[in-house]
Amino acid sequence: SQQGEEDPQALSIQEGENATMNCSYKTSINNLQWYRQNSGRGLVHLILIRSNEREKHSGRLRVTLDTSKKSSSLLITASRAADTASYFCATVIYNQGGKLIFGQGTELSVKP
Amino acid sequence: KAGVTQTPRYLIKTRGQQVTLSCSPISGHRSVSWYQQTPGQGLQFLFEYFSETQRNKGNFPGRFSGRQFSNSRSEMNVSTLELGDSALYLCASTPLGQSNNEQFFGPGTRLTVL
Numbered sequence: 001s002q003q004g005e006e007d008p009q010a011l012s013i014q015e016g017e018n019a020t021m022n023c024s025y026k027t028s029i030n031n032l033q034w035y036r037q038n039s040g041r042g043l044v045h046l047i048l049i050r051s052n053e054r055e056k057h058s059g060r061l062r063v064t065l066d067t068s069k070k071s072s073s074l075l076i077t078a079s080r081a082a083d084t085a086s087y088f089c090a091t092v093i094y095n096q097g098g099k100l101i102f103g104q105g106t107e108l109s110v111k112p
Numbered sequence: 113k114a115g116v117t118q119t120p121r122y123l124i125k126t127r128g129q130q131v132t133l134s135c136s137p138i139s140g141h142r143s144v145s146w147y148q149q150t151p152g153q154g155l156q157f158l159f160e161y162f163s164e165t166q167r168n169k170g171n172f173p174g175r176f177s178g179r180q181f182s183n184s185r186s187e188m189n190v191s192t193l194e195l196g197d198s199a200l201y202l203c204a205s206t207p208l209g210q211s212n213n214e215q216f217f218g219p220g221t222r223l224t225v226l
Contacts, residue, residue: 030211040149040200042116042217050212088155098143098160098209099168105154 006089006103014111019076021106023089024069030094032065032072037086037105046074046087081112113139116205116218124224130191133221135203137184141216143167143209144186146178149200149220158201161186162209190223198225 006023013019025032031050035043049056049065049072056063062075076083086107090100117136125131137144145168146158157170161180178188184205190197200222204215 033214035217040220040222042202042219043204043215045214045216048212048214090155092211094211096168097211097213098145098162098206098215099157099170100145100147100155100204100215101157102147102155 006087006106008106009104010107010109012109012111013079015079015081017079017110019079019083019108019110021074021087021089021108023072023074023103025072025089025091025101025103026070027091027093029067029091030097031092032063033090033092033100034061034063034072034074035088035090037088039085043088076108079108079110081110084108084110116203116216118201118203118218118221120221121219122222122224124226125193126226127193127195129193130189131193131223132187132189133201133203133223135186135188135205135218137186137203137205138216141205141207142184143206143213144180144184145204145206145209145215146186146188147202147204148172149202150196150198155202158188160209167209193225195225197223199223 034046088105089103145160160168180186204217206213
């Protein structure tokens with residue numbers, strides 16, 4: 001079974017707005033990663049946050065991690081139509097680096 | 113460096129047949145992981161190979177198997193195909209499969225079972 005859940009399942013916004021996606025997980029983790037998938041293609045890594053980190057930024061992306069609540073959020077600022085994709089969080093458990101456990105994903109639609 | 117490649121990209125099989133999918137990791141990467149993606153179950157981990165040995169295994173029946181060659185290329189095999197095996201199969205590679213590595217994904221093989 002999957003590690004956790006993401007919400008919302010789908011999100012539709014206008015260009016220029018911010019998009020926030022949330023992810024919850026069940027077990028202790030080594031790190032949490034976010035991936036993007038365009039139209040059923042391969043996944044692209046966006047950002048990795050370690051369990052001892054609380055916040056991380058990369059360009060227009062901001063990720064937070066709350067290990068006490070077993071949750072993470074991904075914020076995309078000033079969204080663009082090209083950000084339209086599915087976004088997945090994935091957790092890595094200690095000593096199992098080659099195994100990603102994915103959430104169900106959030107489908108983001110950014111309208112021009 | 114070339115990315116992760118998967119062949120074939122699309123495949124149509126009938127129930128009861130078997131199928132072999134291939135994955136070539138990024139040059140120098142020794143860990144290859146496989147995932148199944150379906151609308152109902154989402155992305156699920158199948159197995160991970162490192163230095164020709166299976167290092168991790170997901171919760172899939174024995175019909176799903178894999179192997180890795182000395183050049184790190186990997187294959188996965190599904191025997192006695194069922195309709196529910198229709199999915200996008202993704203492989204991913206990392207240099208050593210360490211916990212803090214991102215995974216690099218291939219474009220996937222879309223398998224349809226009729």
